[in-house]
Amino acid sequence: MELGLASSPSPAWSMPADGVLIRTVDLWKTYEMGDVQVHALSGVSFEIRRGEYAAIMGPSGSGKSTLMNLIGCLDTPTRGEYWLNGQLVSDLSDDDLAYIRNREIGFVFQTFNLLGRATALHNVELPLIYSGASAEERLARAREALDRVELGERVHHKPSELSGGQRQRVAIARALVNNPSLLLADEPTGNLDTATGLEIMALFDRLHQGGNTILLVTHEHDIAARAHRVIHIRDGKIDRDDRIR
Numbered sequence: 001m002e003l004g005l006a007s008s009p010s011p012a013w014s015m016p017a018d019g020v021l022i023r024t025v026d027l028w029k030t031y032e033m034g035d036v037q038v039h040a041l042s043g044v045s046f047e048i049r050r051g052e053y054a055a056i057m058g059p060s061g062s063g064k065s066t067l068m069n070l071i072g073c074l075d076t077p078t079r080g081e082y083w084l085n086g087q088l089v090s091d092l093s094d095d096d097l098a099y100i101r102n103r104e105i106g107f108v109f110q111t112f113n114l115l116g117r118a119t120a121l122h123n124v125e126l127p128l129i130y131s132g133a134s135a136e137e138r139l140a141r142a143r144e145a146l147d148r149v150e151l152g153e154r155v156h157h158k159p160s161e162l163s164g165g166q167r168q169r170v171a172i173a174r175a176l177v178n179n180p181s182l183l184l185a186d187e188p189t190g191n192l193d194t195a196t197g198l199e200i201m202a203l204f205d206r207l208h209q210g211g212n213t214i215l216l217v218t219h220e221h222d223i224a225a226r227a228h229r230v231i232h233i234r235d236g237k238i239d240r241d242d243r244i245r
Contacts, residue, residue: 016083021181021213022048022071027080027090029066029236040066041077042236048215050181053208055216055224058233065186067233068217072105072184073097085181102130106175106183110190112167114159114174120146121155124174131178145173149203165196172203176212183207183214189223201226 016023029041041063048054058064069075070082073089076097082090089100101107114123125142133141146152149169159167168188175183185204189197201223208214216227224230225244232240 016047016086019049020047020083021050021052021085022046022215023081023083024070025081025083027067027070027082028078029063029070029075030078039236041070043080044233044236044238046231046238046241048213050213051208051211052229053204053214053227054229054231055218055227056231056233057218057221057224058239059219062233063236064217064219064233066236068184068186071182071215072107073101102127103178104181106178106180108168108171108175108183108185108188110187112159112171112191114167114170116159119156119158120151120162120170120173123159123170124177127174127178141177142173145177146170148176148207149173163196164192165199168192168196168200169203172200172207176207181213183212184217185214186217187219188216189220197223 025045027041027044028039031038031040044067056064056067066075070077073084077090080090081088084100085104087100089097092100115126121139121142124145125138128138128141143152143155146155149172151166151169151173154162154166159170162170188204189200192200204214204216205226214227216223218224228243228245230240230242230244231238232242
């Protein structure tokens, strides 16, 4: 699919270097609240390299959810540039953003977002239906993704027949099935008990060791500490950028 950019990249110096998966340049998101402008993000600039395991952390109202929506191509910035995998996506149309979301980003949500009447296998193959893969290819790749999250024996179970941890594993398999450039997880353990949450975080560790680029969005210190880098957001700006290891 040929994507039509709304404008050519400018300035040229903002083009990401090789190995950079995410680059934001002076990213702003402003909402009009009557006569008042509310700046949810105020000039956020950072890079995430391919293969990194990073977390975005901040209190409620800090702007981290707004930033996640921009990174996930669920929204567009008021101004500034957002590059994903060498593509300037901050000026794309809604249709082009939908294409990018399906091909480049695997989402993992706190609430799982699974179809209740569909089996684990069908839930995982959904992104492949949207990308036009054949039925045979969809089933093979969905089974492979479920094997990666150790649910190969639960392919025909529906969400109501699975535990919370197993549902999140199905959601992670769905996020992986298109081999996305980025695995974007929003509070991935928020609906899980402590022990199950640790199991899910151990799975993220293994996925990162296997080469996946992972970006977590969380308000929990112990979850953020599993990443190798923590970007702290406060009042719409980057407060700290800590490399843990």
